[in-house]
Amino acid sequence: MTGNSAGQFIRLGETGRTPVAIRIDGESVACLRGDTLLTALLLHGRLLRHSEFGDGPRAGFCNMGACQDCWLSLGSGERVRACTTQVRDGMDVLTREATL
Incomplete structure (x- = not known):
């Protein structure tokens, strides 16, 4: 997902905070x-997730937890909102629904 493509977001400030490592796909x-999570994903890629309804890539919408468009799955199976969930060291984030 992240590859070498430029991210949707560019960090302009607050670069002195403690680094955290996560995994995205x-x-x-x-x-x-x-x-x-929304910030981390869009700093490193052009999309937040792929729609589970087959209508293409999503990049978040309201950025405040109201629209329900930024739900992601973690490797643990937990579902979280990307716009209101802060990154934690070692987080494993999935941008597509897990297939059984």
């Missing part, structure tokens, strides 16, 4: 303590 990604 198995790829190790560096972000900063206090970042939301």
Whole structure:
């Protein structure tokens, strides 16, 4: 997902916060303590997730937890809102629904 493409977001400030390492679809990604999952994902890629309804990639919408468009799955199976969930060291984030 993240590859070498430029991210949707660019970090302009607050670069001195503690680094945190997460995994996005198995790829190790560096972000900063206090970042939301939405921020981390869009700093490193062009999309937040793929729609489970087959209508394409999503990039979040309201950025405040109201629209329900940013739900993601973690490797643990937990579902979280990307716009209101802060990154934690070692988090394993999935941008597609797990297939059984």
